[in-house]
Amino acid sequence: MKTLEIRWHGRGGQGTVTAAKTLGESMIETPLYFQAFPEYGPERMGAPVKAYNIISDEKILTHCPVVNPNVIVVVDPSLIYSENFLEGSTEDADVILNTAKYPTEIRKDLNIIGRKLYTVDANKISLECLGRVIPNTPMLGALLRVTQVLPLETFLNHVKHTFTHKKFSEKVILGNLEAIKRAYEEVKSE
Amino acid sequence: MQKFDAFTGNLAVATAMKQVNPDVCAAYPITPSTDIMMIFSDFVANGEVNTELVTVESEHSAMSACIGAALAGGRVMTATSSAGLAYMWELLGVASGLRCSMIMTCVNRALSAPLNIHCDHSDAMGARDTGWIQIFSENAQEAYDNIIQAVRITEHRDVRLPVMVCLDGFIISHSYEKMQYMEDKDVKDFIGEFKPYRSLLNVDKPETFGAMVLPNYYMEFKRQVREGMENARQVILEIGKEFGDKFGRYYSYFEEYMLEDAEVVFVVMSSAAGTVKHVVNNLRKRGVKAGVLKPRVFRPFPHVEASRVLRNAKFICVLDRAETFGGEGGPLYLEIKSALQTDKNNVPVVSRIFGLGQRDFLPIHVENLYEEIEAFFKTGKIKMFDYVNVRE
Numbered sequence: 384m385k386t387l388e389i390r391w392h393g394r395g396g397q398g399t400v401t402a403a404k405t406l407g408e409s410m411i412e413t414p415l416y417f418q419a420f421p422e423y424g425p426e427r428m429g430a431p432v433k434a435y436n437i438i439s440d441e442k443i444l445t446h447c448p449v450v451n452p453n454v455i456v457v458v459d460p461s462l463i464y465s466e467n468f469l470e471g472s473t474e475d476a477d478v479i480l481n482t483a484k485y486p487t488e489i490r491k492d493l494n495i496i497g498r499k500l501y502t503v504d505a506n507k508i509s510l511e512c513l514g515r516v517i518p519n520t521p522m523l524g525a526l527l528r529v530t531q532v533l534p535l536e537t538f539l540n541h542v543k544h545t546f547t548h549k550k551f552s553e554k555v556i557l558g559n560l561e562a563i564k565r566a567y568e569e570v571k572s573e
Numbered sequence: 574m575q576k577f578d579a580f581t582g583n584l585a586v587a588t589a590m591k592q593v594n595p596d597v598c599a600a601y602p603i604t605p606s607t608d609i610m611m612i613f614s615d616f617v618a619n620g621e622v623n624t625e626l627v628t629v630e631s632e633h634s635a636m637s638a639c640i641g642a643a644l645a646g647g648r649v650m651t652a653t654s655s656a657g658l659a660y661m662w663e664l665l666g667v668a669s670g671l672r673c674s675m676i677m678t679c680v681n682r683a684l685s686a687p688l689n690i691h692c693d694h695s696d697a698m699g700a701r702d703t704g705w706i707q708i709f710s711e712n713a714q715e716a717y718d719n720i721i722q723a724v725r726i727t728e729h730r731d732v733r734l735p736v737m738v739c740l741d742g743f744i745i746s747h748s749y750e751k752m753q754y755m756e757d758k759d760v761k762d763f764i765g766e767f768k769p770y771r772s773l774l775n776v777d778k779p780e781t782f783g784a785m786v787l788p789n790y791y792m793e794f795k796r797q798v799r800e801g802m803e804n805a806r807q808v809i810l811e812i813g814k815e816f817g818d819k820f821g822r823y824y825s826y827f828e829e830y831m832l833e834d835a836e837v838v839f840v841v842m843s844s845a846a847g848t849v850k851h852v853v854n855n856l857r858k859r860g861v862k863a864g865v866l867k868p869r870v871f872r873p874f875p876h877v878e879a880s881r882v883l884r885n886a887k888f889i890c891v892l893d894r895a896e897t898f899g900g901e902g903g904p905l906y907l908e909i910k911s912a913l914q915t916d917k918n919n920v921p922v923v924s925r926i927f928g929l930g931q932r933d934f935l936p937i938h939v940e941n942l943y944e945e946i947e948a949f950f951k952t953g954k955i956k957m958f959d960y961v962n963v964r965e
Binding site for chain 1: 579741748751935
């Protein structure tokens, strides 16, 4: 398989680091190698944060940030217009954005050349499934759909298992599973 | 039976500590090693270990508590980073001078100023001459395996010196990766029971520990620390092999990566070694004979063995994540250069300092270094000392 080099862009408090961690951990269900690591700085609610995943069928040797991502996930809609999230990516990268807009609108707004753009309204999904805006889990659903790195069912079982282990309430667990499923279905491509 | 799971470096260390189940742990957590004691204190609270967790008011006290517990004959562990290790400094020599068996994890972090919480090796390098055995880990797996081997090394009757197991702050301590871990029972069998050589609590044979020594005896004590360190060489090799025979992962003084026929050799420790290996793979695809020497044991330093494996090198670039400010090069460079002297090897060797305060060290930086070396083969000119990825 092609090694996936994923860069997450989010804001402190949205669970971006947790999303990268959850994705990494879920790879234990596969024979694949993985890394999940955050970019640590002063931890402030609302400040831009980055996190990374590398997923490969070969042993991963590097221990450094992903600078040439082939998958980019923007967890916070406001970062789409304020952060250069395409930095270091090539034109064949997959870009998954949390926004109510269609990919074509974003492409036009930002004059993006190449790359495959996907959008999903993760805030709306999160609000409807969990009653709060925590867009990390729906973004994981969208990422699974785009990358096909793990079957949806396997991932849902993994999340159910880990969330149960963390003693989350039934409501929170079911809400997150629903959010992942909905984002998986609702992600829009061009 | 071994299992795979997702571990951070800190979780790997805490898990190894749980399986070792030490008698005493002193805790004064500091970033980026905080998680270790956070996770371990859960194990204590849940009754998963029998450890006496001593929460102290400073690292100076943490090390003092460890020394007391070690002299009383306990199996002792702690963890720290950066300023925490610096604050322990006075006691580091006490631990080795009193021949304490104990294991300390050092999650490597830069020293102030300016204040920085990120990774470099200046903390551990500041402690390199304190009589502690120092073992550096590339990833979570090595950190886990090193902790378990360290128990055997530090408790070996011919060694009886404290062991510091190092792993890179954040880069390893906070990154999740796939790791294999053993069953509790297998770890227990491997480390065995601790039978202290001497014990403060042995009332049948009362002894004095930590007495003052005048000039007529001080030097003999220090000579014996060196003797313990020399003995550790063989012990480290034997335990590395026994560990490999039992669990399938073999350990030695260093890892030789594509070194046999290598003409250009990078010498580098810890997590950065992985990044360099990645680039060496690419250089090999281009037909470049490049290789990596990754020292694992920094104290005692394997001079003779290092010079032997570097015999065919035509150029050596030593990468240090710590400064010596006014020294000829980084701490690892100085060791390698003196190692080469044991073999009268005059191969060109340069010092490069990288990643202080966790400045990015990316594959492109290693590729640039190779280009410098390639130019040297044509022009004969290269800087003997330089920084990697720094502003002018």
